[in-house]
Amino acid sequence: MSPDPRIRHDRDRPRRRMLLHRLDLRGAPYAFIAPFFAVFAAFSFYPLVYTGWISLHRVELASLDLMEWVAFDNYVALWEDERFWNALFNTFTIGVISTVPQLLMALGLAHLLNYRLRGSTFFRVAALTPYATSVGAAALVFTMLFERDFGMINWLLSVVGIDNIDWENNKWAAQTAISTIVIWRWTGYNALLYLAAMQAVPRERYEAAAIDGASRWQQFLKVTIPGIRSTVIFTIVLSTIGATQLFGEPLIFGQGPNGITGGADNQYQTLGLLLYEEGWKNYQMGRAATVAWAMFLVLILIFVIQRVVKRIASRRA
Amino acid sequence: MTTQSFRAHPDVRPHPLPAASRPRRRLLAPKAGRQHHAGPVTYLLLGIAALVSLFPLYWTMVAASSDNTRVTQSPPPFLPGPHLLENLGKAWQDAALGKAMLNSFIVAGVIALSTVLFATLAGFAFAKLRFKGRNILLMLVIGTMMVPPQLGVVPLFMMMSDLGWGQRLPAVIFPTLVSAVGVFFMRQYLAEALPDELVEAGRVDGAHSLRIFWSIVLPVARPAMAVLFMITFVHAWNDFFWPFIVLDMSNPTVPVALTQLSAGYVRDQSLIMAGALLGTLPLLAMFIVFGRQIVGGIMQGAVKG
Numbered sequence: 001m002s003p004d005p006r007i008r009h010d011r012d013r014p015r016r017r018m019l020l021h022r023l024d025l026r027g028a029p030y031a032f033i034a035p036f037f038a039v040f041a042a043f044s045f046y047p048l049v050y051t052g053w054i055s056l057h058r059v060e061l062a063s064l065d066l067m068e069w070v071a072f073d074n075y076v077a078l079w080e081d082e083r084f085w086n087a088l089f090n091t092f093t094i095g096v097i098s099t100v101p102q103l104l105m106a107l108g109l110a111h112l113l114n115y116r117l118r119g120s121t122f123f124r125v126a127a128l129t130p131y132a133t134s135v136g137a138a139a140l141v142f143t144m145l146f147e148r149d150f151g152m153i154n155w156l157l158s159v160v161g162i163d164n165i166d167w168e169n170n171k172w173a174a175q176t177a178i179s180t181i182v183i184w185r186w187t188g189y190n191a192l193l194y195l196a197a198m199q200a201v202p203r204e205r206y207e208a209a210a211i212d213g214a215s216r217w218q219q220f221l222k223v224t225i226p227g228i229r230s231t232v233i234f235t236i237v238l239s240t241i242g243a244t245q246l247f248g249e250p251l252i253f254g255q256g257p258n259g260i261t262g263g264a265d266n267q268y269q270t271l272g273l274l275l276y277e278e279g280w281k282n283y284q285m286g287r288a289a290t291v292a293w294a295m296f297l298v299l300i301l302i303f304v305i306q307r308v309v310k311r312i313a314s315r316r317a
Numbered sequence: 318m319t320t321q322s323f324r325a326h327p328d329v330r331p332h333p334l335p336a337a338s339r340p341r342r343r344l345l346a347p348k349a350g351r352q353h354h355a356g357p358v359t360y361l362l363l364g365i366a367a368l369v370s371l372f373p374l375y376w377t378m379v380a381a382s383s384d385n386t387r388v389t390q391s392p393p394p395f396l397p398g399p400h401l402l403e404n405l406g407k408a409w410q411d412a413a414l415g416k417a418m419l420n421s422f423i424v425a426g427v428i429a430l431s432t433v434l435f436a437t438l439a440g441f442a443f444a445k446l447r448f449k450g451r452n453i454l455l456m457l458v459i460g461t462m463m464v465p466p467q468l469g470v471v472p473l474f475m476m477m478s479d480l481g482w483g484q485r486l487p488a489v490i491f492p493t494l495v496s497a498v499g500v501f502f503m504r505q506y507l508a509e510a511l512p513d514e515l516v517e518a519g520r521v522d523g524a525h526s527l528r529i530f531w532s533i534v535l536p537v538a539r540p541a542m543a544v545l546f547m548i549t550f551v552h553a554w555n556d557f558f559w560p561f562i563v564l565d566m567s568n569p570t571v572p573v574a575l576t577q578l579s580a581g582y583v584r585d586q587s588l589i590m591a592g593a594l595l596g597t598l599p600l601l602a603m604f605i606v607f608g609r610q611i612v613g614g615i616m617q618g619a620v621k622g
Contacts, residue, residue, distance in 0.1 A: 021525075028526030032442035033454065035435045036495045040461055043492035047469025047476070054471055064475050112363050115355035125608035126367035128615070129374065132600040134555040136575035137593035141373045143579065144380065144586060150389040152376070158391075188370060189615065196616035216353075237463065245467050248557040248572070255579050272467070272558065279471060280562065289471040296468050 048296070054289035061283035074290040084291070086266050087274040088298070090175065094250075094270065095243030098179035103235060106187050110194035111220065124195075127188030138185055139252035146177045146253075171267040174253070178268055181249045186242075190235050194228055201227035237303075244299055247272035271295050374597070380590035381405065388586045404591035408578065412592050413566070417574035418599070424489050424560075424570055425553040431494045432549045433542050440503025441534045445516050446526070455504070461497040467558050477563055488563045489570065493553065499545055506541040506617065507534070544614025547607055551600055571596040 055074055057067040078084045113123060130138065145152045146167040154164045167173045201224060209219045225232075250268050251259040260277050262269025269277075271291060279288030355363075380388045382401035387394055409415060442448070443455050473492060474483075482488040511534060519529040535542075557572045564573050578592040604611065 021523075024525045026448070029442040029446040029448035029451070032438040032446070032526075032530075036439045036458070036497075036500055037454075039435075039491075039495040040497070043473065043494075044461065044464060044466055044469060047472040048464060050472040051469055054475075064478060109363075109366055112355075112359050112366070115353055115359050117355050117359075117363075121609050121612070123363050123367055124612045125604065126370050128608070128612055129370050129601070129604060132551055132604050133374065133597050134572045134575070134600070135557045136555075136572035137377070137597045138373070140575060140579055140589055140593040141377050144388075144590065145373070145376070147389075150391050150393065152393045155391050155393055184369070184373065192612060192615050199616075241463065241465050245465055245558070247467075248561075251561075252576060252579055275470070276562065279474075285471050285475070292468045292471060296465075299465070 051289045051292050051296075054286055055293045057286045059285040059289075061279065061285055064285065067286075070286070074287050075294075077287070078290050078294060083266060083269070083274060084294070087262070087269050087271045088294075090262065090266075090268055091244060091246060091270045091272075094175050094179055094182075094246060094268070095240070097175065098182040098246075099236075099239045099243055101179075102183045102187050103190060103232070103239065105183070106190035106194055106235070107232075109187065109191035110198055111224070113191065113195050114198050124192065127191055129188070130185045131189045133185065135185075135248035136252060138181055139249050142177065142181045142184070143253050143255060146180075168253070168255075168258075168263065169267070171263075171265075174263060174268040178246075178249050178253055181253070182243075182246070186239070190239075193231055193235055197228035197231035198224060240302060241299065244295055245272050246270045247276070251276075271298075374601070377590050377594050377597075380587055381408075381594045383587050385585050385587050388590070400587065401591075404587050405595060408588050408591035408595060411588060412574045412578050413569065414571070414574055414592065414595055417569045417571045418595075420486060420568065421554055421571040422599075424486055425550045427490050428493050428553040429546045429549040432496050432499045433546045435495045436499035436503045436545060437507075437534070437538050437542055438530065439500045440507050441511075441530060441538070443500070443504040444507040445511060445513065445534075458497050458500050462501070466492065470559060470562055473559070474562060483563065484565050484568050486568075489556075489560050492559065493556070496549065499549065502545055502617075503538065503541060507538060510541070511537045540610075541614070541617070544610055544617070547603060547611050548614060550603070551611075554600060 054067070056069065056071055058070050058073075059067050109127060113120065113127070117123065146154075148154060148164055148166050148168065151167070153167075157163075157165065165173050167177045205223045205227070206219055209223050214222060247270065250262050250270055250273055253259065253268070254261070254263060258264060260273060260281055262273045271294070275288050275291040275295070278284050278291055378401075379394055379397050381404050383394055383398035384400055387398055439458075443451065443458075477483050477488040480488075482491075515533050515537070516529060519533050524532070554570075555572060556570075560570045561573050561576065564570060566574070566577055569577070575592055575596050578589045
């Protein structure tokens with residue numbers, strides 16, 4: 001690089017320049033990261049903490065500035081509320097039936113995409129297309145495909161001789177349908193994450209395994225899976241967080257007033273829907289904040305349990 | 318390969334660099350697992366996967382181009398009908414999609430721009446600058462990825478009504494001006510693509526940090542910035558929970574406007590599908606043009622995740 005003529009070299013004031021230079025070296029990094037931390041503190045961290053504070057109050061949507069201290073009443077009420085346990089259980093079951101098949105299928109898809117392919121770009125972009133579809137559009141389409149009377153899925157089932165399923169009113173059917181939307185949207189995305197990790201596994205490991213006489217399936221189990229372990233954990237964390245907050249899919253699947261309550265009998269109401277119902281339908285912001293904080297605690301609990309299980313498992317090994 | 322689009326721009330290398338600082342990707346052995354050619358079964362399975370991925374979108378188009386009686390018959394139609402433009406026009410009016418589209422473009426555009434700018438700044442600092450507390454602060458960034466932003470909706474809602482932003486776009490834009498994932502993504506990219514020698518050369522020439530950022534970092538970061546812009550745009554366009562809470566039907570974004578279509582008492586299925594199609598079109602167009610880069614970007618961000 002040649003010296004830039006636009007930068008002034010004022011040798012008359014070396015001390016001032018030195019000072020400025022040192023200030024720049026010290027201060028610039030902080031200035032560069034400041035915007036991120038400022039916005040995060042104001043719009044993510046502070047609200048999260050403040051949510052905890054609000055949850056100890058009675059606050060109505062119509063009068064947000066009137067906060068009445070009720071200590072842990074909201075938590076006691078939530079603990080005794082059947083709808084909360086129902087929503088928690090629904091969130092858990094929908095989370096499991098959407099995450100587990102999704103990640104397993106993503107693993108298989110990544111493995112297929114990892115072969116030497118003609119048209120690999122097409123297959124990758126096709127796999128990623130659902131990810132570009134908004135929750136709104138995807139939920140609308142699948143709601144229609146799962147229609148009881150004229151939906152394509154029931155029509156396909158009738159072709160193989162299965163009677164119409166009432167996807168919306170039957171609890172397990174509704175949860176399966178909602179999970180299908182999640183699976184469809186996210187499988188390709190996760191597959192690409194796995195594919196990237198698979199391509200970073202050093203080839204020597206495969207060669208060593210092959211010399212040891214490992215079959216392709218054994219190579220997949222003993223080389224590929226350990227090689228992408230950190231990515232798998234990353235996707236499990238992201239999917240778990242996503243599953244906890246499931247909201248748009250069940251809301252739209254319910255088509256109108258049924259959406260917010262998660263069906264006529266709350267058969268697919270998730271914690272996200274319950275939060276919305278408490279705050280913006282029953283106008284109880286304090287109780288909504290309690291649900292939010294409960295969601296956060298549930299997440300923390302899941303990760304603590306996962307840690308403990310891992311530790312016990314590694315001790316056994 | 319997708320890494321192609323991720324190499325530093327040749328113009329920013331005035332002299333050949335020592336091998337150690339060159340992006341290592343080329344020097345690796347051929348990629349593992351790619352040694353096997355795909356057999357017919359692989360193609361068959363991938364074909365099915367592509368079909369499953371694309372069929373719902375194709376069917377949206379079929380339904381959007383039919384009328385209500387045709388959509389609700391059994392067996393359902395598999396070929397497009399003649400009413401596409403008519404339905405798109407109707408849905409456009411019924412769901413106030415014109416305004417929603419404009420709002421979504423503003424929201425997603427502003428969020429994507431600011432995310433890219435701040436992520437590149439912070440990513441550069443974390444990748445190449447030395448300062449006290451760097452590692453702890455980086456851990457903090459990674460930790461914030463684990464905090465679901467939606468959990469603060471109640472106080473956010475109160476904040477926005479205090480600020481008088483209820484039902485207005487700033488309420489949707491401000492909370493998502495930055496992204497931890499974006500910062501991490503840019504850090505990973507710059508750590509590999511930006512040679513230390515270039516930054517040092519700038520220092521020797523007496524350039525201050527902002528100037529180094531402007532003249533040296535930005536040209537190198539450009540491909541990653543483009544990808545981050547697109548991915549953030551997709552996410553912001555599709556964001557639903559918070560906009561649904563804070564905006565109302567008089568001033569919606571596209572996903573919020575789409576709920577209006579399904580919640581109506583008139584159940585015109587072909588109109589609903591036309592709305593769904595319209596709401597996804599801008600992103601689909603982006604995918605058709607830049608699909609390869611977006612795929613590359615997502616894969617790039619995944620390695621060493």
